[in-house]
Amino acid sequence: MSASDTQSPLRLFWREFSENKFAVGSLVVVVLLAVVAFLAPLLVPQDPYNLELLSLLDARRPPGFVGSGGYVHVLGTDPQGRDLLSAIFYGLRISIIIGLAAGAIALVLGTIVGIFAAYAGGWIETVLMRVIDLQLSFPAILLALVLVALLGQGKGQLIAALVAAQYAYFARTAYGAAKAERRKDYVEAALATPLAGYKVAVRHLLPNCMPPLIVVATVQIANAISLEATLSFLGLGLPVTEPSLGMLISNGFPYMMSGRYWISVFPGIALIILIVAINVVGDQIRDQFNPRLRK
Amino acid sequence: MTLVLDVQDLCTSFHTRAGVVKAVNGVSFTLRKGEVLGLVGESGSGKTVTGFSLLGLVDAPGRIDRGRIVLNGQDLVGLPERELRKRRGRDIAMIFQDPIATLNPLLSIRTQMTMALDAHASMGRAAAEKRCVEVLEKVGIPDPRSRLDNYPHEFSGGMRQRVAIAIALLHNPSVIVADEPTTALDVSIQAQILHEMRSLAQETGTALIWISHDLATVSSLATRLLVMYAGRVVEEGPTAEVLNNPRHPYTRGLIDSLPATAEPGKPLSQIPGTTPSLLSLGQGCPFKPRCTYATDICDTAPALSAVTKRAWRCHHPLAMEGAA
Amino acid sequence: MDAFFEVENVVREFRPPVTLGDKIAARLGAKVEMRSVKAVNDVSLTLEKGKTLGLVGESGCGKSTLGKVAAGILAPTAGTVLLDGKPVMTDGRKQTTRVQTVFQDPFASLDPRMKVGDAVAEGPIEHGLVTRADARAYVLDWFARVGLDPSYANRYPHQFSGGQRQRIAIARALAMQPDLLICDEPVASLDVSIQAQVINLFLDLRRDLDLTCLFISHDLSVVRHVSDRVAVMYLGRIVEEAPTEALFEAPAHPYTRALIASIPKLVLNRETLVEFDPIAGEIPSPLSPPPGCYFAPRCPLAADRCRETAPDLRTTENGRRVACYFPVSTRGAD
Numbered sequence: 001m002s003a004s005d006t007q008s009p010l011r012l013f014w015r016e017f018s019e020n021k022f023a024v025g026s027l028v029v030v031v032l033l034a035v036v037a038f039l040a041p042l043l044v045p046q047d048p049y050n051l052e053l054l055s056l057l058d059a060r061r062p063p064g065f066v067g068s069g070g071y072v073h074v075l076g077t078d079p080q081g082r083d084l085l086s087a088i089f090y091g092l093r094i095s096i097i098i099g100l101a102a103g104a105i106a107l108v109l110g111t112i113v114g115i116f117a118a119y120a121g122g123w124i125e126t127v128l129m130r131v132i133d134l135q136l137s138f139p140a141i142l143l144a145l146v147l148v149a150l151l152g153q154g155k156g157q158l159i160a161a162l163v164a165a166q167y168a169y170f171a172r173t174a175y176g177a178a179k180a181e182r183r184k185d186y187v188e189a190a191l192a193t194p195l196a197g198y199k200v201a202v203r204h205l206l207p208n209c210m211p212p213l214i215v216v217a218t219v220q221i222a223n224a225i226s227l228e229a230t231l232s233f234l235g236l237g238l239p240v241t242e243p244s245l246g247m248l249i250s251n252g253f254p255y256m257m258s259g260r261y262w263i264s265v266f267p268g269i270a271l272i273i274l275i276v277a278i279n280v281v282g283d284q285i286r287d288q289f290n291p292r293l294r295k
Numbered sequence: 296m297t298l299v300l301d302v303q304d305l306c307t308s309f310h311t312r313a314g315v316v317k318a319v320n321g322v323s324f325t326l327r328k329g330e331v332l333g334l335v336g337e338s339g340s341g342k343t344v345t346g347f348s349l350l351g352l353v354d355a356p357g358r359i360d361r362g363r364i365v366l367n368g369q370d371l372v373g374l375p376e377r378e379l380r381k382r383r384g385r386d387i388a389m390i391f392q393d394p395i396a397t398l399n400p401l402l403s404i405r406t407q408m409t410m411a412l413d414a415h416a417s418m419g420r421a422a423a424e425k426r427c428v429e430v431l432e433k434v435g436i437p438d439p440r441s442r443l444d445n446y447p448h449e450f451s452g453g454m455r456q457r458v459a460i461a462i463a464l465l466h467n468p469s470v471i472v473a474d475e476p477t478t479a480l481d482v483s484i485q486a487q488i489l490h491e492m493r494s495l496a497q498e499t500g501t502a503l504i505w506i507s508h509d510l511a512t513v514s515s516l517a518t519r520l521l522v523m524y525a526g527r528v529v530e531e532g533p534t535a536e537v538l539n540n541p542r543h544p545y546t547r548g549l550i551d552s553l554p555a556t557a558e559p560g561k562p563l564s565q566i567p568g569t570t571p572s573l574l575s576l577g578q579g580c581p582f583k584p585r586c587t588y589a590t591d592i593c594d595t596a597p598a599l600s601a602v603t604k605r606a607w608r609c610h611h612p613l614a615m616e617g618a619a
Numbered sequence: 620m621d622a623f624f625e626v627e628n629v630v631r632e633f634r635p636p637v638t639l640g641d642k643i644a645a646r647l648g649a650k651v652e653m654r655s656v657k658a659v660n661d662v663s664l665t666l667e668k669g670k671t672l673g674l675v676g677e678s679g680c681g682k683s684t685l686g687k688v689a690a691g692i693l694a695p696t697a698g699t700v701l702l703d704g705k706p707v708m709t710d711g712r713k714q715t716t717r718v719q720t721v722f723q724d725p726f727a728s729l730d731p732r733m734k735v736g737d738a739v740a741e742g743p744i745e746h747g748l749v750t751r752a753d754a755r756a757y758v759l760d761w762f763a764r765v766g767l768d769p770s771y772a773n774r775y776p777h778q779f780s781g782g783q784r785q786r787i788a789i790a791r792a793l794a795m796q797p798d799l800l801i802c803d804e805p806v807a808s809l810d811v812s813i814q815a816q817v818i819n820l821f822l823d824l825r826r827d828l829d830l831t832c833l834f835i836s837h838d839l840s841v842v843r844h845v846s847d848r849v850a851v852m853y854l855g856r857i858v859e860e861a862p863t864e865a866l867f868e869a870p871a872h873p874y875t876r877a878l879i880a881s882i883p884k885l886v887l888n889r890e891t892l893v894e895f896d897p898i899a900g901e902i903p904s905p906l907s908p909p910p911g912c913y914f915a916p917r918c919p920l921a922a923d924r925c926r927e928t929a930p931d932l933r934t935t936e937n938g939r940r941v942a943c944y945f946p947v948s949t950r951g952a953d
Binding site (some may be wrong): 337514 | 678679699780782783795808811812813815816818819822823837838839840841843845846863864878879880881882883884885886887898944
């Protein structure tokens with residue numbers, strides 16, 4: 001037995017996590033990108049949303065160009081004359097906010113549905129889970145497309161569409177985990193005290209269902225970000241005045257073949273780094289939660 | 296009788312993230328033809344790892360650090376996997392606690408037994424079937440010829456364990472290592488299997504290493520007893536002598552803590568404390584923190600003392616009956 | 620007799636769930652076989668206050684199911700369970716905190732994500748046995764009583780050994796101040812040296828708290844050590860129930876006899892090799908139990924009558940109950 005009193009599961013978890021240098025590096029990247037995104041207004045030379053600051057004379061300039069603002073466009077400019085670095089930082093901000101918001105709401109909603117279904121049993125379980133299954137059989141992108149088309153543009157609408165497309169994954173995972181935990185002795189012991197069913201569900205079932213849900217959450221946040229980028233790329237995401245990474249890529253797309261690669265490539269690289277880093281972190285968490293892979 | 300297995304100073308350790316776990320720490324013993332050796336200990340005593348080491352079945356992060364395992368004159372330690380595989384099943388076989396884990400649920404008993412036969416011998420179909428029926432009969436499976444085409448799930452737990460024993464017997468190995476083979480079974484079935492094993496060892500001349508936490512089952516089967524604690528053999532000797540007159544305080548404590556040896560309703564004699572973590576073992580006797588006889592000298596590891604057939608590893612051995 | 624705790628004609632059936640496919644098949648006129656298993660089949664037991672009843676049997680005999688019905692975890696299919704004349708369960712809900720359970724596997728019965736002190740405090744706070752403010756002191760007191768360092772209360776279950784976990788599980792059950800403790804194989808997963816510690820703790824606490832206990836185990840020597848009376852189950856039925864010493868010294872039912880005979884004993888004398896007398900055959904499938912006495916197919920004494928109708932559990936001398944047409948005479952032995 002260890003001497004320390006503070007061997008909380010979280011601490012042990014971190015100790016193991018920190019042994020995978022690649023995962024720690026990825027976590028640092030994610031945190032760094034998040035910090036950069038949230039401090040964007042303080043870090044970049046230009047507010048890309050302020051159309052008055054844009055000059056078409058600066059449009060599509062290569063990296064290193066000194067524009068009318070008198071500063072260097074480190075990564076060049078886009079077809080509207082925006083400084084790309086500024087646009088990317090602001091774009092990251094939108095991506096991360098939307099990814100986190102959609103992921104968090106979908107997590108809460110899906111967990112409630114899944115655990116409720118597992119706990120209620122009977123016909124409620126059957127109906128809820130069949131609906132979830134039905135939804136899972138549609139591609140998420142299709143569902144999101146239809147919803148965005150119906151709801152219109154805007155951040156709120158986009159998040160709603162992403163949540164609707166993704167909560168089913170959480171519900172399925174929460175349901176499976178809750179079903180498995182439900183049979184364990186500690187749940188039976190709590191019920192035998194007796195404690196009310198909902199209290200057992202919240203105090204015992206929920207915390208023990210979290211590990212797989214956290215894994216799904218990391219994957220789904222990355223998915224939400226790429227879904228948002230896809231929708232924006234297709235012109236269905238946010239309004240043109242608030243360019244996200246997907247829209248930046250789309251804006252630069254017509255110029256790819258004319259040598260002005262940077263307009264699409266730099267936002268693309270930013271997006272890839274963000275998504276890959278989140279997935280690496282998610283993979284490590286999944287491996288740590290998987291008892292079969294434990295040392 | 297001829298010596299079939301000679302284990303000397305066997306050390307097996309696991310190199311984990313938390314440190315080096317010395318699961319087996321200098322275990323030595325010998326086994327003669329037809330002998331039944333009982334290997335007794337609690338969880339973490341190293342008894343199972345000892346069994347796995349004998350068959351070269353210790354997987355990473357575990358490895359045999361040192362020692363010799365001489366089976367029929369050949370040292371197995373350091374042999375390449377290919378060579379080990381030639382001997383496994385033919386010269387030395389293992390029976391596990393959970394027969395479900397050893398039998399493939401998708402293959403019929405006939406297929407599994409034939410595969411086990413083909414691994415070390417080439418014989419015709421008819422001869423193979425004859426051999427399978429023979430061993431199944433030997434372990435007490437009724438109507439073996441028709442049961443050959445059954446699948447594992449069609450057998451009960453006790454019958455499955457019999458099949459596992461039959462497979463171990465196929466090549467008439469010199470040694471069978473049985474790791475808690477009756478622990479998962481009910482008492483009535485356990486009694487049947489113990490009965491079969493005892494007569495099998497007598498008939499076939501196969502030496503048996505019976506690994507168990509249960510002194511009672513071991514005592515009814517084994518001629519010689521090895522008591523393990525924290526990776527070391529703490530006491531060794533003929534079963535009846537060890538049980539009647541243990542020299543090591545741990546052995547004494549184990550026997551006395553059995554409810555069967557106490558008066559009903561009265562407190563059982565108990566060994567205080569818990570088994571030590573193998574990660575943080577010091578230099579001294581690992582039983583010292585729980586031992587009522589411990590003194591300062593116990594901070595140094597006791598050497599193995601041996602008198603005739605008995606051996607023990609203790610600075611303060613309990614008195615021999617009559618000798619004291 | 621002062622019946623403090625009564626199990627009356629309890630039946631517990633398990634049915635495989637009826638699937639939609641089964642329902643459609645039934646609608647279409649197919650014969651859907653509704654196979655049910657009577658894990659507990661018409662069992663009656665009484666327990667006096669302050670006494671311990673041992674319940675033994677092999678795996679699948681229904682002893683754990685009976686324990687769960689008695690503990691108010693499972694609702695009986697038929698029959699009632701009464702504590703002090705009041706039902707433990709009504710409408711599938713447990714009505715009392717006076718019955719608590721210690722489970723077999725302390726690695727499974729403690730919530731891995733809850734500090735052990737919180738786990739012990741949870742029930743008492745919920746049921747008003749202690750205020751939230753006093754809970755801490757209350758928990759520490761229980762930790763001390765089960766022989767654990769009170770400073771361990773802030774730890775998580777994975778930081779404890781099996782024996783320590785079982786002490787925590789016992790503290791959790793006893794902190795509810797029960798009158799009846801159901802122990803379902805409480806020492807089966809522990810090492811021999813630790814098993815003795817936990818049994819001793821159990822004996823001490825039982826005496827100090829004047830507990831009434833139902834002690835379920837497959838290990839006859841443990842049951843013999845802790846019980847006042849012992850009931851033997853076979854395939855969901857009680858085949859014999861008697862005061863502990865009477866049962867072990869002079870078992871009346873052939874199954875009890877065989878079971879006792881097959882306990883491995885410490886063989887101290889090499890010269891007199893104990894001859895095993897194993898019970899022939901195996902336990903029949905509970906899905907299709909034999910007609911008549913369930914033990915008849917394995918019983919050396921079975922007659923035609925045994926194979927046709929099952930014998931009732933009848934009271935013989937000295938409060939012994941036995942379900943056999945040909946009980947071994949125990950007169951004079953008791």
